[in-house]
Amino acid sequence: MKDAKDRIKTFLSQFFGNHExxxxxxxxxxxxxNSMFAMQLILFIExxxxxxxxxxxLDLDNFRTINAIAHLLERxxxxxxxx
Amino acid sequence: MxxxxxxxxxxxxxxxxxxxxxxxxxxxxxxxxxxxEDEQVFLREDVVSIIKTLDSRGILQSLVSKNxxxxxxSKLEDLGLHDYFLYPQINWNTKSSSIQQIxxxxxxxxxxxxxxxxxxxxxxxxxxxxxxxxxxxxANLEQLLEMPEMNPCFITEDAKQRRLMxxxxxxxKQEEEEFVGSxxxxxxxxxxxLTIASAQEDDLQRAEELxxxxxxxxxxxxxxxxxxxxxxxxxxxxKLLIASLNDKYGTYGTIGLVLVDCQxxxxxxxxxxMSCRVMSRGVGTVMLHxxxxxxxxxxxxxxxxxxxxxxxxxxxxxYKFAGFKEIEKTGNRVMFEHDLTHIQPYPNYMNLExxxx
Numbered sequence: 001m002k003d004a005k006d007r008i009k010t011f012l013s014q015f016f017g018n019h020e021x022x023x024x025x026x027x028x029x030x031x032x033x034n035s036m037f038a039m040q041l042i043l044f045i046e047x048x049x050x051x052x053x054x055x056x057x058l059d060l061d062n063f064r065t066i067n068a069i070a071h072l073l074e075r076x077x078x079x080x081x082x083x
Numbered sequence: 084m085x086x087x088x089x090x091x092x093x094x095x096x097x098x099x100x101x102x103x104x105x106x107x108x109x110x111x112x113x114x115x116x117x118x119x120e121d122e123q124v125f126l127r128e129d130v131v132s133i134i135k136t137l138d139s140r141g142i143l144q145s146l147v148s149k150n151x152x153x154x155x156x157s158k159l160e161d162l163g164l165h166d167y168f169l170y171p172q173i174n175w176n177t178k179s180s181s182i183q184q185i186x187x188x189x190x191x192x193x194x195x196x197x198x199x200x201x202x203x204x205x206x207x208x209x210x211x212x213x214x215x216x217x218x219x220x221x222a223n224l225e226q227l228l229e230m231p232e233m234n235p236c237f238i239t240e241d242a243k244q245r246r247l248m249x250x251x252x253x254x255x256k257q258e259e260e261e262f263v264g265s266x267x268x269x270x271x272x273x274x275x276x277l278t279i280a281s282a283q284e285d286d287l288q289r290a291e292e293l294x295x296x297x298x299x300x301x302x303x304x305x306x307x308x309x310x311x312x313x314x315x316x317x318x319x320x321x322k323l324l325i326a327s328l329n330d331k332y333g334t335y336g337t338i339g340l341v342l343v344d345c346q347x348x349x350x351x352x353x354x355x356x357m358s359c360r361v362m363s364r365g366v367g368t369v370m371l372h373x374x375x376x377x378x379x380x381x382x383x384x385x386x387x388x389x390x391x392x393x394x395x396x397x398x399x400x401x402y403k404f405a406g407f408k409e410i411e412k413t414g415n416r417v418m419f420e421h422d423l424t425h426i427q428p429y430p431n432y433m434n435l436e437x438x439x440x
Binding site for chain 2: 018034
């Protein structure tokens with residue numbers, strides 16, 4: 001999961017300039033959610049980690065921090081492994 | 084009905100779908116002669132007036148030409164035409180790939196593009212790769228302005244300024260790419276000002292135009308006629324709000340619309356849409372937050388209808404990330420509700436003006 005967090009962080013860093021993003025920083029705290037960023041984030045996660053983000057997963061709390069995204073990925077991959 | 088469609092594209096395109104961008108070839112299309120071979124090239128008769136007329140109708144224009152970029156652009160500058168073409172693609176790539184590049188840069192579907200070229204080979208290459216495109220033989224240019232696809236029902240104030248708005252967008256994008264800092268910091272440098280106002284009679288043509296033109300950033304795809312919109316505007320059981328945005332580069336024009344059905348204890352957002360030019364500005368979320376606050380003040384529930392299509396997932400995400408929850412689902416239709424317990428303050432990078440009656 002360390003690796004996944006790093007990949008998420010690298011993706012997010014393009015939106016956060018020089019600010020060093022911490023794993024539990026609220027990425028939506030600085031400003032409002034804009035549709036473009038939200039969409040880019042979802043598409044990145046789906047493509048990078050080969051998962052499908054279902055409508056039920058689209059809760060802001062699942063995407064608020066790098067840790068939250070990593071947890072979501074963990075849950076999704078365990079479900080796949082279990083079936 | 085005049086049909087200038089050539090080759091394979093003939094029966095594939097729905098002619099009622101308006102053209103948003105006309106893409107021109109240069110050699111033997113825009114001008115007579117071949118720039119890199121002939122000593123001189125001459126503009127085709129009436130071409131300037133065609134370009135200016137399309138521009139005044141709010142139809143964007145671009146170029147695809149197999150040519151030397153610098154030479155072609157300096158020729159266009161001499162002719163005083165260079166500013167009419169957005170994202171010109173002057174290179175040696177296939178024309179279909181250049182057109183896709185233009186569609187992507189402007190952020191429109193290829194089905195709303197018309198391509199003019201004198202060479203059957205090029206038209207066929209394009210319509211083979213992009214069957215939804217409208218290909219036009221340069222020999223038929225004199226009938227172009229009469230085609231139904233080139234005649235929008237209304238020409239709004241926004242339409243007349245459309246090209247200039249895109250030009251300032253290009254400037255914004257350049258500056259954004261060069262900007263060192265976070266997205267939020269960049270947005271702050273734009274000094275944006277959003278106005279949310281109840282629609283007035285003058286706004287209805289643009290409102291109708293937005294419902295027809297906007298596919299991607301549209302929550303339900305419901306379209307309403309001028310008369311229906313005029314009724315909603317005056318009805319006590321509806322709220323028809325339009326949003327316009329300005330920043331230091333100029334105006335984006337009217338870029339958002341929301342229609343709310345207002346019952347005694349329940350408000351339902353029937354339609355929320357935004358122009359794709361503002362998709363990274365947070366406008367949709369700000370409009371939703373305005374409605375949340377208002378619903379809270381009026382002590383009513385706030386619901387929103389959503390109809391999924393293959394292009395509007397971004398609006399589903401916008402609702403979900405704004406805190407709306409699905410309360411009902413049938414097929415591709417969803418009913419959302421926001422519990423109004425937690426409403427974020429407005430973002431500080433945008434100045435907000437409300438003119439709601």
